[in-house]
Amino acid sequence: MSLIVAAFGFGLVSMSIIAISAVGFTMQFGITNMINLAYGQVMIASAYAAYAVNNAGVSIWLALPVAAVFGALFSFLLNRLVYAPFQRKGTNLIGMVIISLAVSLVIANVMLPIVGYYSVSYHQNPGTTYHLGSIAVTGEQLAIIGVAVVVMLAIHALLRLTRLGKAMRATAANPTLARNCGIPTARVIDLAWLITGALCGIAGAVAGMNSDSFSVASGSEFLIPIIAASILGGAGSPYGAMIGAVIIGEMTEISAAIISPEYKQVVAFAVLVLVMVLRPQGLLAKRGALAAAG
Amino acid sequence: MPVETDADPVTPIAGLPAPDQRPLLVAQHVSRHFEGVHAVEDVSLDVLPGRITGLIGPNGAGKSTFLAVLAGTLPASSGSIIFDGHDVTALPAFRRARRGLVRTFQLPSEFAQLTVLENLLAAAPDNRGDTLRGALLGKRYWKGDEDRLVEQARILLDRFRMSAKESDYASSLSGGQKRLLEIMRALMLQPRLLLLDEPMSGVHPSIIGDIADYCEALRDEGLTILMVEHELHMIERMANPVVVMAQGSVIGQGTMAALRQQREIVDAYLVG
Amino acid sequence: MTYYLTTILVYAAVDILACLAISLQFGVSGIVNFSFIIFQAAGAYTAAVLSLPRDTANGGFQNYILGLNLSFPLPWIAATVVGAVIAVPIGLVALRRLRSDYQAIAMLVLSVIASLVVTNTPAFLGGAAGLSLVPQPLSDKFNPYSDSYQWAFTIGALILAVIVFFLVQRVINSPYGRSLRAMRENEAAANALGKNAVALKMTVFIAGGAIAGLSGAILVGFITIWAPSTWLYPETLILFAAVIVGGRGNNYGAVLGALLVPVGFEEATRYIPPFGPPGLIPALEWVCIGGLILGFLWFRPRGVLPERRRVFPPRRQVAEVGNPSASRD
Numbered sequence: 086m087s088l089i090v091a092a093f094g095f096g097l098v099s100m101s102i103i104a105i106s107a108v109g110f111t112m113q114f115g116i117t118n119m120i121n122l123a124y125g126q127v128m129i130a131s132a133y134a135a136y137a138v139n140n141a142g143v144s145i146w147l148a149l150p151v152a153a154v155f156g157a158l159f160s161f162l163l164n165r166l167v168y169a170p171f172q173r174k175g176t177n178l179i180g181m182v183i184i185s186l187a188v189s190l191v192i193a194n195v196m197l198p199i200v201g202y203y204s205v206s207y208h209q210n211p212g213t214t215y216h217l218g219s220i221a222v223t224g225e226q227l228a229i230i231g232v233a234v235v236v237m238l239a240i241h242a243l244l245r246l247t248r249l250g251k252a253m254r255a256t257a258a259n260p261t262l263a264r265n266c267g268i269p270t271a272r273v274i275d276l277a278w279l280i281t282g283a284l285c286g287i288a289g290a291v292a293g294m295n296s297d298s299f300s301v302a303s304g305s306e307f308l309i310p311i312i313a314a315s316i317l318g319g320a321g322s323p324y325g326a327m328i329g330a331v332i333i334g335e336m337t338e339i340s341a342a343i344i345s346p347e348y349k350q351v352v353a354f355a356v357l358v359l360v361m362v363l364r365p366q367g368l369l370a371k372r373g374a375l376a377a378a379g
Numbered sequence: 380m381p382v383e384t385d386a387d388p389v390t391p392i393a394g395l396p397a398p399d400q401r402p403l404l405v406a407q408h409v410s411r412h413f414e415g416v417h418a419v420e421d422v423s424l425d426v427l428p429g430r431i432t433g434l435i436g437p438n439g440a441g442k443s444t445f446l447a448v449l450a451g452t453l454p455a456s457s458g459s460i461i462f463d464g465h466d467v468t469a470l471p472a473f474r475r476a477r478r479g480l481v482r483t484f485q486l487p488s489e490f491a492q493l494t495v496l497e498n499l500l501a502a503a504p505d506n507r508g509d510t511l512r513g514a515l516l517g518k519r520y521w522k523g524d525e526d527r528l529v530e531q532a533r534i535l536l537d538r539f540r541m542s543a544k545e546s547d548y549a550s551s552l553s554g555g556q557k558r559l560l561e562i563m564r565a566l567m568l569q570p571r572l573l574l575l576d577e578p579m580s581g582v583h584p585s586i587i588g589d590i591a592d593y594c595e596a597l598r599d600e601g602l603t604i605l606m607v608e609h610e611l612h613m614i615e616r617m618a619n620p621v622v623v624m625a626q627g628s629v630i631g632q633g634t635m636a637a638l639r640q641q642r643e644i645v646d647a648y649l650v651g
Numbered sequence: 652m653t654y655y656l657t658t659i660l661v662y663a664a665v666d667i668l669a670c671l672a673i674s675l676q677f678g679v680s681g682i683v684n685f686s687f688i689i690f691q692a693a694g695a696y697t698a699a700v701l702s703l704p705r706d707t708a709n710g711g712f713q714n715y716i717l718g719l720n721l722s723f724p725l726p727w728i729a730a731t732v733v734g735a736v737i738a739v740p741i742g743l744v745a746l747r748r749l750r751s752d753y754q755a756i757a758m759l760v761l762s763v764i765a766s767l768v769v770t771n772t773p774a775f776l777g778g779a780a781g782l783s784l785v786p787q788p789l790s791d792k793f794n795p796y797s798d799s800y801q802w803a804f805t806i807g808a809l810i811l812a813v814i815v816f817f818l819v820q821r822v823i824n825s826p827y828g829r830s831l832r833a834m835r836e837n838e839a840a841a842n843a844l845g846k847n848a849v850a851l852k853m854t855v856f857i858a859g860g861a862i863a864g865l866s867g868a869i870l871v872g873f874i875t876i877w878a879p880s881t882w883l884y885p886e887t888l889i890l891f892a893a894v895i896v897g898g899r900g901n902n903y904g905a906v907l908g909a910l911l912v913p914v915g916f917e918e919a920t921r922y923i924p925p926f927g928p929p930g931l932i933p934a935l936e937w938v939c940i941g942g943l944i945l946g947f948l949w950f951r952p953r954g955v956l957p958e959r960r961r962v963f964p965p966r967r968q969v970a971e972v973g974n975p976s977a978s979r980d
Contacts, residue, residue: 120752122759171948179683180948182752183891186685186759190885191941194934202930305763305884312760320753347771354764361744361757450843476845484843490836493829497961501833502844506826511854514825515818521826529963546962561840568845 087219092342093335094220099310100334101233102292106307107314107326108240109284113160115257115321116277119168120182123189125308127163127282128289130192131156132299133200135290136207145209146228149290156286157279163188164278189304196301204298229291236284240323243280253277257321306350310337313353317360319367328368332356401464403428403572403603404449404480409458411441411448418444420627421458426572431594431604433618433635435611441627442607443485446574449605450482451475463571477504479571483561483578485607491550495541498549498560499532500525502567528567535563539593555586562593573597575606579613591617611635657801661873662917664808666909668866670893671812671819671902672859677891678899678958679823680855681835683751685887686741686758689765690860692882693737694730694867696769696776699785699877701726714774715782723788727868734864735857742856746849762884770879781878788872808869815862820902822858829961831855832900885937889913892944898954907956912943 106128113121134155135148171184212224222230244250252273255263264270292307293299314333318325333353340352360367402425411419419441426432434442447453449460451472459468462480470478490498500506506528507513508521536542539559544552549560558578565573578594579587591613594604598617608614614621615635622632623644631644638644669691676682684690705718721729745757770779787795787804794800822828831851834841838848871877889912897908916936923932947954 120756122756167945174949176948176952178750178752179677179681179755180952182683182755183888183895184945184948186888187892187941187944190888191938191945194937194941197934198927198931309760309763312756316753316757345771347767350767351764354760357757357760358744361747361749365747365749452839452843471847472842473845473847476843481845482843484840488837488840490833490840492836492958493832494960494962496963497829498833500826501829501841501846504845508826509830511822511827511858514822514827517821518825525826530966533966546960548960564844 088342089339090219091221092339094217094222095341096335096338098222098226098229098295098334099338100330101230102288102295103310103314103334104233104327104330105236105284105291106288107311107318107330108237108323109281109288110311111315111318111321111326112240112253112277112284112323113281114315115323116253116281117164117168117274118260119172120185120320121160121163121168122182122185122308123163123192124285124311125304125306126189126192126196127156127159127285128292128307129299129301129304130159130196131286131289132293133196133205134286135293136200136205139207139209145207145290145294148207149232149287152286152290153283154286156284156289157282160282160285161275161278164274169274193301193304200301202300204300206298207294209294225294229295232287232291236287237327240284244323249273249276309350310334310353313357316357316367322367325368400428402426403463404605405461406445406449407459407461409445409448409460410456411444411453412456417627419448422624422627422629423458424622424629424632426603426605427620428603429598429601430620431598431606431618433614433621434605434607434624435609435614435621436624436630439626440624442624443576445624446482446576446605446607450480450574452482476568476570479568480574481565481568481570481572482574483558483565483576485576485580487554487557487561487581489549489552489557489560491548493549494546495549495552495560496529496532496536496545498564499535499567500528502564503528503532504568532563532567535566539563553583555582555590558582558586558590559593562590566597570602572603572605575604575608577607577609579608579610587613653798653801657805658873659914659918660805661808661869663910663914664805664812665866665870666890666893666913667812667906668815668862668869669890670897670905670909671815672862672866673890673894674897674899674902674905675819675823675862676855676859678894678901678905679828679835680831680852681751681838682746682852682856683755683891684758684856684859685755685884686745686762686765687859687863687890688882688884688887689762690734690738690863691867691870692765692769692877694734694864695871695877695882696782696867697733697864698726698730698868699782699871700776701729702786702788702872703782703784709784713777713780713782713784715777716775722791727788727865727872730868731861731865734867735861738857738860739853742853746852746856759884762887766879766883777878779879781876781880782871783876785871785875785877787875804873808873811865811869815865816902816906819862823900823902885940888944889916889940892940892947894954895944895947895952896954898956898958900958901954901956904954904956904958908954912940916940 110121110124113119131152135145135152138148138151139145167184167188171181176184209225214221214223215227244254252268255266255268256270256273260270310333314329315326317332318327318329333356336356337349337352341349404426406422406424409419409422410417422445436442444453448455451470455468459466462475462478467475467478467480490501493501506521506524508525513521533542536545541556541559544556549557552560562578579590582590587610595617598604606618619634620632621635621638623630623638631638631641673687676684700715700717701719701721703715703718704720706713706715741761745754769776772778776782830846834846834848834851842848893908893912894905896912897906898904920932920936925932
């Protein structure tokens, strides 16, 4: 029992990391109508950007904004240079998902010779360990949870309180209508890539902090719980992704404690299959977002 | 006088000789909700055989959704659809099509990378080569059917004056030609009831009259048509009765002339 | 020399089979099966554990299920069947009425997870180390190390590829193939015209699974080893690259793509002098694969040999000559 309670504590950290990344992933889909399978690789690239700064002697917490900026610019350029031109050309959804997987492969293999094949770890100080019953979390992990809470609140404020957020929601619901209503959808989409890219970068860095080490190969590993949380919550819905992250984060950690850590991802997958069978549109679907065309 | 939504669906329709024919399609209390939005709310409608029934109303009235529910593209949230005496409510779209309830789409939906002739052939039922087994048995097995259907498709192409385009990719057609192609494609199934979703939208004005002529000729040959359309003068010319929908419900039906006398209908839609 | 040639040709046969299956699923029918490689893996593992003796043999250095020691051709037939059978549940879940890109990511995730499960379950299919010493077909009757055996195997593999080529050719040039293409172009319209899109998709998904299973059996029968590292999800993307380069929906394109991309890359790197740190060349290869996909989708999205336009002989000829043999492609 205490094992499960301890796992619940880890789950809080996991869900925080998944929430940051899944909200970015699902917003990319919702606003730009694009499933970006290179997301995991951009996370890893950002984690390495933070590593470069961290390795130069800067605290990992100061490197975190570097990862955010790196992820934002990388995602922005990725869209401007690759995705948007293909979309303008009229490439269909199937084409776009193949393109994003090809991009993911290119990023990973361009990175390999640059950053090397071995796993790296941040120079970091996990801080004091706090205990609450069987739950033990380090100061650093508490800080990660804090970052996630701040990011979620910021996204909530962005979507609900700002004009940009409104414009994003309108663009997500119906880009043509939004454009006709005078919303500068091209700029909204640029900003959406910058913001979701920043989330992606932050997520990469905190995921790197929370794991003993990471390597280029971790990219696709990161992607599985992100996809699971996004689909579970309803693809395109940021709030759905938050709920999805809570469920996937806890389920993977608790099952890791009960079964075996190797099968963490399998549990995420089982949840995914269950959702696809029972409620393919997810918990909080953007209406019609995933219906077959026509 | 026009029948209200909640009236008995078999009440005689104003402006028509009291029809004693059995309706070809009966929709009873059909509703369609999307996550809480009531796109179609309790619509009952009879489609009489051998006529063009017009379905008009402002944008967002639920006309296209209703058509999609009739064809089975979208399932009904509640209500029932009786086609030719059979309850088809639970049947998927492809089974309704095989029974002769065939629709077209509001947006162009040609098979872009198939030729015009192939578009027609793809719609044809009863080809022995149209199963995996038939395909594996080879061309000799299905060539008889194929030749018959090619002939049938070419007769249609002649009639719609599209023979010259036979081997062009459908993607290269103009908007109006795509509309004609979709109608021909539907005709390949030899439908009993044709559901046309704005067959004149996106069409060059000079072709609109042609489409109306074709529809009238098909009606005169006994085909029943239910048509959603915004070209009101064409509806007035072709359709009787005309059904008006607004906000998911039927707000009136009758001849166009009779509808024009209805103040609330004019206010709701027929302004201008 | 024999070894070199036979190896190339067997790989060519296997890649051609895989590309034909992807061409049928993706090129003709518009299904993006990002878990394709697990069907090949399922075939390979099936053939392996059916032809291997019990895992206590050979000193018990590897663990796996079954080990039935069946003789050829049973393992290959079973591999084909297993490829088809696992397509059923996967198709039923992934090919529901969902957006096509959503189906694709579901299958991508499946591919990653399947690899994870097999890697972390050593008692099932040998875990990360995989299976080795898989008996070659009829190796109890012939000497598998002889040149004549190698050539016989190679010719057998090529014949299977040719048979599958003609079967797929029959399908895509038939009215059934036309229905598949119609579904690819517009699924809702095909449904509204009486096509059962779910059944069409399931059928090609299962057929592709069977072909993939067979290709896996051939490959493992030749190289005699199989492990998770041979079927990571990017392998599927190589095959997609091949079909995109060759021309989707065109069987000749699938063959050309198979020869240019998987086979060609393998051969090209053989002749490139090693440079840079170890691992640089494979990384560059992957970058090239990704670049090929992006480049072709941008500049020549229909491939080197595009799907051909089907023109029917004009009516007059039908009437006069009485020989309407439609030159269908």
